[in-house]
Amino acid sequence: MVELSEVSDDKEVELSEEEQKIKDQNDKLREEEEQNSLPYRWKQTLYDVDVTFKVPAGTKGKQLDIVIKTDTFKVGFKGQPPITEGKFSKPVKSEDSTWLIDNENLEIHLEKVNKQEWWENVIVGAPKIDTKKIQPENSKLSDLDGETRSMVEKMMFDQKQKSLGLPSSEDLKKMEALEKFKKQHPEMDFSQAKIN
Structure with missing residues (x-):
């Protein structure tokens, strides 16, 4: 058995199930500590990112210095060094981004x-999260736009058909086209016809 200390950093090491579990727990704890050290908390969906800062009770919007551009971000109090400032890890739609003060939260x-990718962090250089371990919330078909919804419905239909040993939507289209062609050409022999 190879000991971990004998393997260089650039080689992948196969870990036992128990070792992997311990490694995952340690990684999760380290990630939580790193995220807790940030001056904000954040969460995300594929569509948006919500960032929350603690502010003193009674803070007014006019006291704050908030800049949200497509690729840069700055939050602080006017006349003081920023609480956080930097380049976003991915671009945002600045015109659709908003902020508000709710009690002691900004x-x-x-x-x-890009609504197709997870962010590792809000600001470049901030501690990263492992995006492979994100468990997205289940969404409803009604939440999807028309094109995406029809594609998902087709995939669900095809998966159900396959599990039942029935033809997929593409196969059904081919069979329908063949039947239509047969009716248009009754003089032809289709007894040996195959659908691929």
């Missing part, structure tokens, strides 16, 4: 430009 809502 809540900033950022709309992602």
Whole structure:
């Protein structure tokens, strides 16, 4: 058995199930500590990112210095060094991003430009999260746009058909086209016809 200390950093090491479980727990704890050290909390969906800062009770919007551009971000109090400032890890739609003060929380809502990827962090250089371990919330078909919804419905239909040993939607289209062609050409013999 190879000991971990004998293997260089650039080689992948197969871990036992128990070792992998311990490694995952340690990684999760480290990630939580790193995220807790940030001056904000954040969460995301594929569509947006919400960033929350603690502010003193009674803070007014006019006291804050907030700049949200497509690729840069700055939050602080006027006349003081920023609480956080930097380049976004991915671009945002600045015109669709908003902020508000709710009790002792400054809540900033950022709309992602690319709604097909997870962010590792809000600001470049901030501690990263492992995006492979994100468990997205289940969405409803009604939440999807028309084109995406029809594609998902087709995939669900095909998966159900396959599990029942029945033809897929593409196979059904081919069979329908063949039947139509047969009716248009009754003089032809289709007894040996195959659908691929």
